[in-house]
Amino acid sequence: MKNLKNHSMRWRYFKQNVFFVLVRASALVITLALGGILLYILANGISVISWDFITKPPTDSMTKGGIMPAILGTIYLTIGAIAIGLPLGIASAVYLTEYARQGRVIRLIKVGINCLAGVPSVVFGLFGLGFFVIFLKFGSSILSGSLTLGFLILPTIIGASEEALKAVPQTFREASLSLGVSKWQTIYRIVLPNALPGILTGSILGIGRAAGETAPIMFTAAAYFTAKLPGSVFDEVMALPYHIYVLATAGTNIEATRPIQFGTVLVLVAVVLGIDLIAILIRGSMRRNKRW
Amino acid sequence: MTRQTKEIIIQYIFLLFALVSVLVLGLIVFSLFREGLPLFTSVSVKDFLFGKEWYPTYDPPSFGIFPLVVGSLIVTLIATLIAVPLGVMAAIYISEIAPQRIKEILKSVIELLAGLPSVVLGFFGMVIVAPWLQETFDLPTGLNIINASVILAIMAIPTISSISEDALYAVPREFKEASYALGATKFETIAQVIVPAALSGISTAVMLGMARAVGETMVVLMVAGGAAAIPESLFDPVRPMPASIAAEMGETPYGSAHYQALFAIGMVLFFLTLAFNLIADYVSHKFRQTGSATL
Numbered sequence: 001m002k003n004l005k006n007h008s009m010r011w012r013y014f015k016q017n018v019f020f021v022l023v024r025a026s027a028l029v030i031t032l033a034l035g036g037i038l039l040y041i042l043a044n045g046i047s048v049i050s051w052d053f054i055t056k057p058p059t060d061s062m063t064k065g066g067i068m069p070a071i072l073g074t075i076y077l078t079i080g081a082i083a084i085g086l087p088l089g090i091a092s093a094v095y096l097t098e099y100a101r102q103g104r105v106i107r108l109i110k111v112g113i114n115c116l117a118g119v120p121s122v123v124f125g126l127f128g129l130g131f132f133v134i135f136l137k138f139g140s141s142i143l144s145g146s147l148t149l150g151f152l153i154l155p156t157i158i159g160a161s162e163e164a165l166k167a168v169p170q171t172f173r174e175a176s177l178s179l180g181v182s183k184w185q186t187i188y189r190i191v192l193p194n195a196l197p198g199i200l201t202g203s204i205l206g207i208g209r210a211a212g213e214t215a216p217i218m219f220t221a222a223a224y225f226t227a228k229l230p231g232s233v234f235d236e237v238m239a240l241p242y243h244i245y246v247l248a249t250a251g252t253n254i255e256a257t258r259p260i261q262f263g264t265v266l267v268l269v270a271v272v273l274g275i276d277l278i279a280i281l282i283r284g285s286m287r288r289n290k291r292w
Numbered sequence: 293m294t295r296q297t298k299e300i301i302i303q304y305i306f307l308l309f310a311l312v313s314v315l316v317l318g319l320i321v322f323s324l325f326r327e328g329l330p331l332f333t334s335v336s337v338k339d340f341l342f343g344k345e346w347y348p349t350y351d352p353p354s355f356g357i358f359p360l361v362v363g364s365l366i367v368t369l370i371a372t373l374i375a376v377p378l379g380v381m382a383a384i385y386i387s388e389i390a391p392q393r394i395k396e397i398l399k400s401v402i403e404l405l406a407g408l409p410s411v412v413l414g415f416f417g418m419v420i421v422a423p424w425l426q427e428t429f430d431l432p433t434g435l436n437i438i439n440a441s442v443i444l445a446i447m448a449i450p451t452i453s454s455i456s457e458d459a460l461y462a463v464p465r466e467f468k469e470a471s472y473a474l475g476a477t478k479f480e481t482i483a484q485v486i487v488p489a490a491l492s493g494i495s496t497a498v499m500l501g502m503a504r505a506v507g508e509t510m511v512v513l514m515v516a517g518g519a520a521a522i523p524e525s526l527f528d529p530v531r532p533m534p535a536s537i538a539a540e541m542g543e544t545p546y547g548s549a550h551y552q553a554l555f556a557i558g559m560v561l562f563f564l565t566l567a568f569n570l571i572a573d574y575v576s577h578k579f580r581q582t583g584s585a586t587l
Contacts, residue, residue, distance in 0.1 A: 012477050012479075012480070013477060015477075015479055016477050016478060016479035016480075019479045019482075019483075020389065020479070022381060023381045023382070023384050023385040023389060024385060024389075025381075026377070026378045026379075026381035026382045026385065027381075027382045027385045027386070027390070027394075027398055029378060030378060030382050030398075030401065030402065030405065030449060030453070031398070031401050033405070033446055034401050034404060034405045034408075037408070037412075037413070037416050040416070040420065041412070041416075088309055088312050091306055091309035091310070092306075092309050092310040092312065092313060094306055094309075095303075095306035095307055095309060095310035096310060098306075099303050099306055099307070100310075105307075108314060109310050109311065109313065109314060111570075111573060112313045112314035112317050113313045114569055114572075114573055115317055115566055115569050115570070116313050116316060116317050117569075118500070118503050118507075118565050118566065118568065118569035119317075119320060119507070119562065119565065119566075120506070120507025120508070120509065120534060120561055120562070120565055121410075121507065121508075121509055122507070122509040122534040122537050122538055122558070122561070123320065123324070123507070123558050123561055123562050123565075124320075125509075125537075125538070125541075126323065126324060126327075126537065126541075126554075126555055126558040127319065127320045127323045127324070129541070130323030130324065130326060130327045130555065131319055131322075131323040134327075134546070135323065135326070151316045154312070154313060154316070155313065158313070182295055182298075182299055183299055183302075184298070184299055184302045205403075205407065208407050209407070211409075212407070212408075212409025212410070212411070212412070213409070213410075214409070214410065214411045214509070214510050215410075215509040215510060215534070215538055218538060218541070218542070219541050219542070241409055241411040241510075242411075244411050244412070244415055245411050245414075245510065245513075245514070248414075248415055248418060248419075248514065249418075249513075249514060258419075261415065265412055265415055268409060268411075268412060269408070269409070269412055272407055272408070272409055273404055273407055273408070276403065276404060276407040277404070280400055280403060280404075284396075
């Protein structure tokens with residue numbers, strides 16, 4: 001009997017050990033995938049990076065020179081997306097957390113946000129083309145691309161803002177209201193300032209996404225090559241993600257521009273993951289230094 | 293104006309802002325229909341969905357998207373088969389087993405993986421995975437189903453893992469303690485108590501991961517190979533729906549039948565992902581998990 005019991009215990013712990021090995025292996029595989037991709041890009045791209053690469057336009061039909069117009073275009077599009085997504089996102093979240101009561105309208109808005117979050121990026125591109133470029137006649141431009149990207153990141157910003165607003169203790173609101181301060185003033189003077197760091201760090205993750213997306217800007221803003229820098233929001237721009245795609249698949253000489261491709265990938269990854277990493281670090285230190 | 297009216301006006305202004313998301317969703321449907329529906333005056337819905345030939349530039353053209361749908365579904369399915377075990381296991385490790393420090397690191401890893409731009413992963417698949425597959429298996433091309441599926445899996449893992457982790461984390465402590473008190477091992481507790489309790493959240497995670505994979509564009513555009521034919525093996529190239537839209541839109545004259553057909557594919561894609569999302573939403577509300585799940 002004792003033997004049997006030992007045997008069954010050993011079997012149970014054996015299963016547990018196998019399981020632990022499997023879950024650890026899964027975590028390891030994912031870490032290695034990220035690490036492998038990043039190291040590979042770094043190793044192949046670092047030799048291309050120079051001051052000229054970042055500050056000069058492409059030359060010799062894109063086979064030489066730098067990527068400055070693409071960097072600038074990505075910055076313009078990202079700023080445009082923030083200008084549209086951030087105010088709308090914060091205002092939506094304020095309504096959902098501060099004003100809304102359970103009911104049909106809230107359910108509709110929440111399902112709407114969830115569905116919007118699930119819309120594929122290429123469908124956003126079609127929407128931008130059909131609505132901004134053609135219907136509103138903005139043409140392929142910074143404006144069309146920024147609007148498309150702004151709505152793409154809207155659900156992310158709403159989610160981040162909601163979480164940050166919910167984290168502000170209820171007692172803050174009650175203290176303010178009990179002093180006779182109106183609801184709007186309470187939100188404006190008490191709730192929003194306390195939630196703002198959280199809103200911003202959460203939103204940064206959405207901003208990183210806007211900088212890295214390709215499909216939404218393919219038909220709405222991105223140009224293969226522009227001779228001069230954009231002069232207004234109605235001009236087309238080059239953009240880092242689109243530049244990578246074009247050089248890697250349809251460029252005049254795919255093999256000859258390989259180093260430029262790696263360099264551009266490295267710049268894009270550095271920009272996007274740099275933005276994300278800053279957000280993650282700020283959030284970590286905020287959690288540790290929480291005042292309430 | 294009294295203070296009260298002012299407050300009410302402000303409240304309605306915020307309601308308007310909150311309704312923008314719903315409005316945009318409506319505008320997306322409007323734009324897709326406006327540009328895509330005219331196609332069906334010349335092509336029947338049946339020929340469009342089930343036609344086996346996608347020759348949009350031939351004369352006369354043929355707009356059957358069945359091979360594209362098959363391409364999309366097959367890469368999504370295989371990506372899911374790869375991403376679900378890895379993502380859920382990683383979530384279990386992070387939520388139940390890993391020490392605090394490793395937990396923090398892994399969560400950042402998954403967040404950074406989610407942040408990698410899709411064009412970068414597509415580029416990686418083209419430059420590394422494709423030549424390796426081609427040489428190892430002696431194939432005519434390394435741009436095929438298996439390559440696209442692996443890269444899509446990498447994209448879907450963060451979604452699956454982070455949402456599963458939230459679900460596991462939300463399982464009440466008492467459940468675990470009761471299980472340990474009965475003498476269950478940690479593995480038995482995880483497999484028979486924690487995972488079943490979090491199953492609705494994990495299902496939601498899987499649905500959202502699949503929605504992500506089926507709609508992902510740059511990866512399938514760059515590494516799926518682009519052949520609009522029904523594949524016979526896992527090493528055949530395919531042309532999933534998003535790849536077709538992205539590759540062909542640039543060369544299509546505005547308002548042509550081909551242009552309308554690409555918007556019609558967009559409609560199919562939109563409703564497909566909408567279905568995935570609504571199912572996920574339904575599962576997470578209907579089978580609301582015990583404890584304070586924050587899905």
